[in-house]
Amino acid sequence: MHAYRSHTCAQLRKSDVGATVRLSGWVHRVRDHGxxxxxDLRDHYGLTQIVADPDSPCFKVAETVRGEWVIRVDGVVKxxxxxxxxxxxxxxxxxxxxxxxxxxSKAKELPLPVFxxxxxxxxxxxxxxxxxxxxxxxxxxxxxxxxxxxEMRKRMADVGFTEYSTPILTASSPEGARDFLVPSRLHExxxxxLPQAPQIYKQLIMVSGFDRYFQIxxxxxxxxxxxxxxxxxxxxxxxxxxxxEQEDVLSTMEPVLRQxxxxxxxxxxxxxxxxxxxxxxxxxxYGSDKPDLRNPIEMxxxxxxxxxxxxxxxxxxxxxxxxxxxxxxxxxxGGSRAFCDRMNSWAQGxxxxxxxxxxxxxxxxxxxGAGPLAKNIGExxxxxxxxxxxxxxxxxxxxxxxxxxxxxxxxGAARTRAGEELxxxxxxxxxxxxxxxxxxxxxxxxxxxxxxxxNPFSMPQGGMEGLKGDDPLALKAFQYDMVCNxxxxxxxxxxxxxxxTMVKAFEMVGLSRETVEERFGGLYRAFxxxxxPHGGMAAGIDRIxxxxxxxxxLREVTMFPMNQQAQDLLMNAPSAATPQQLRELHLRVxxxxxxxx
Numbered sequence: 053m054h055a056y057r058s059h060t061c062a063q064l065r066k067s068d069v070g071a072t073v074r075l076s077g078w079v080h081r082v083r084d085h086g087x088x089x090x091x092d093l094r095d096h097y098g099l100t101q102i103v104a105d106p107d108s109p110c111f112k113v114a115e116t117v118r119g120e121w122v123i124r125v126d127g128v129v130k131x132x133x134x135x136x137x138x139x140x141x142x143x144x145x146x147x148x149x150x151x152x153x154x155x156x157s158k159a160k161e162l163p164l165p166v167f168x169x170x171x172x173x174x175x176x177x178x179x180x181x182x183x184x185x186x187x188x189x190x191x192x193x194x195x196x197x198x199x200x201x202x203e204m205r206k207r208m209a210d211v212g213f214t215e216y217s218t219p220i221l222t223a224s225s226p227e228g229a230r231d232f233l234v235p236s237r238l239h240e241x242x243x244x245x246l247p248q249a250p251q252i253y254k255q256l257i258m259v260s261g262f263d264r265y266f267q268i269x270x271x272x273x274x275x276x277x278x279x280x281x282x283x284x285x286x287x288x289x290x291x292x293x294x295x296x297e298q299e300d301v302l303s304t305m306e307p308v309l310r311q312x313x314x315x316x317x318x319x320x321x322x323x324x325x326x327x328x329x330x331x332x333x334x335x336x337x338y339g340s341d342k343p344d345l346r347n348p349i350e351m352x353x354x355x356x357x358x359x360x361x362x363x364x365x366x367x368x369x370x371x372x373x374x375x376x377x378x379x380x381x382x383x384x385x386g387g388s389r390a391f392c393d394r395m396n397s398w399a400q401g402x403x404x405x406x407x408x409x410x411x412x413x414x415x416x417x418x419x420x421g422a423g424p425l426a427k428n429i430g431e432x433x434x435x436x437x438x439x440x441x442x443x444x445x446x447x448x449x450x451x452x453x454x455x456x457x458x459x460x461x462x463x464g465a466a467r468t469r470a471g472e473e474l475x476x477x478x479x480x481x482x483x484x485x486x487x488x489x490x491x492x493x494x495x496x497x498x499x500x501x502x503x504x505x506x507n508p509f510s511m512p513q514g515g516m517e518g519l520k521g522d523d524p525l526a527l528k529a530f531q532y533d534m535v536c537n538x539x540x541x542x543x544x545x546x547x548x549x550x551x552x553t554m555v556k557a558f559e560m561v562g563l564s565r566e567t568v569e570e571r572f573g574g575l576y577r578a579f580x581x582x583x584x585p586h587g588g589m590a591a592g593i594d595r596i597x598x599x600x601x602x603x604x605x606l607r608e609v610t611m612f613p614m615n616q617q618a619q620d621l622l623m624n625a626p627s628a629a630t631p632q633q634l635r636e637l638h639l640r641v642x643x644x645x646x647x648x649x
Contacts, residue, residue, distance in 0.1 A: 073148065077122070130147055207312060258294045327345070354378050379456065384474070391473070392411055539599065549585055
């Protein structure tokens with residue numbers, strides 16, 4: 053027999069009754085039933101119940117074992133009595149009567165519980181991550197993550213992609229997020245950078261004549277922590293295709309990611325044909341370029357019902373500027389003064405003066421609008437609003453006013469808040485869509501100039517002619533995002549593969565041809581030697597796994613994450629370098645100068 057196990061802790065069944073077996077694992081729990089000891093033994097695969105009675109040769113050893121000790125058990129498989137069968141365990145019909153037991157490793161008193169799923173301080177969990185990973189849900193999430201990545205690889209191979217690896221030590225990128233820099237020992241005063249993404253390399257792969265590339269790519273960005281992104285590093289399904297238009301990328305990748313979701317959705321419905329929503333439409337209807345389509349609320353422009361009305365606040369806003377509008381946020385089932393007042397209070401907590409509302413209730417045979425707005429604009433206008441929005445008895449509507457560019461984010465947040473508060477969001481489904489036609493440029497108010505709105509390497513719609521148009525801010529890009537349940541899970545674009553078009557785009561944001569050649573020399577040089585039209589995207593693996601396993605936090609799907617201060621508490625990183633290391637790297641640490649008090 054093997055030194056440690058003949059079976060795993062998930063393998064044995066009723067058909068194995070009578071067999072002599074050997075198991076090894078962690079002591080999950082010990083229960084003493086009047087001298088009869090029950091030990092739940094756990095390994096990576098599952099759990100098996102061990103029984104030791106006073107007549108067992110190993111009873112004295114069994115009495116000493118404690119939670120999370122590692123033990124080896126030899127014993128005989130026996131069937132459980134009908135009343136003791138555990139239907140929640142694959143091994144729940146059997147138990148092992150112990151005949152020999154060896155303690156392989158003892159555990160100190162635990163700094164955090166492993167049994168069960170209690171809420172515990174995150175810093176303790178991360179410092180002792182090796183214990184935290186033994187917990188059932190987190191352990192299962194990590195295993196599921198591996199299976200999801202394997203499924204991605206399989207699906208990509210099925211549609212003709214080949215996996216190629218790109219460098220980890222590369223040149224610093226002047227665009228996008230802040231780089232992690234790595235000092236060079238051999239070349240004094242110079243630095244490598246960890247890749248923010250394989251963007252330039254994957255484009256060079258296309259120029260090199262390879263056709264369909266992908267990889268499970270590690271990406272490194274020295275960004276401040278965000279709720280939807282881990283600090284430091286993350287992984288993405290990165291891909292690029294040659295001789296394609298936008299439609300080719302979307303129609304290729306939609307079934308790949310739909311099938312990944314379906315495989316791991318546990319029966320939850322998955323969108324079969326992803327809607328394609330223009331960026332401008334998404335902002336107008338949902339107040340976000342990553343809308344949660346499980347929320348049925350769609351905002352509408354109701355400006356005409358308030359223009360010249362008795363509600364002077366809105367009427368004056370509309371009269372003061374042609375670009376000002378009144379947007380309605382319909383809220384079915386929200387027609388109570390208490391709910392409307394809660395929404396108004398929430399808006400004030402968000403720094404807004406308030407949130408105007410109307411709610412409808414039936415008085416006898418008549419459906420009436422209630423609230424201050426309804427009284428001010430009158431019965432006819434109130435009814436026109438209701439008709440436009442398709443509302444009825446017991447429904448409500450909230451209003452935001454002003455320049456949509458300034459209030460759109462708040463309007464989107466109000467839509468989300470109303471949908472969640474009224475339980476309108478169907479949480480048991482995966483709603484996916486494409487957001488397309490992103491702006492190519494945006495206005496940088498701080499520097500009073502136009503800037504790239506998204507990816508500077510994307511192709512503007514219309515190419516060079518598009519860049520020569522009268523209004524740069526009206527120019528759209530061949531860029532697209534995939535969104536699921538309110539999260540951006542993928543982003544991509546058709547690339548600008550023409551050197552002169554690339555230079556023109558960068559000149560419009562203030563970078564000269566010389567600067568482009570200096571900063572993007574490898575890519576710019578490659579485009580001089582025959583670059584195919586190409587495009588691609590990258591899907592965020594961490595976010596996709598988080599959605600599929602139902603986790604609330606990206607750290608629940610990552611094996612060894614940092615905390616929100618970008619510290620690895622387990623390995624104590626970042627840490628100070630030794631004087632010798634600094635000398636070899638030609639570096640000196642300059643302390644931050646203290647400010648005068």
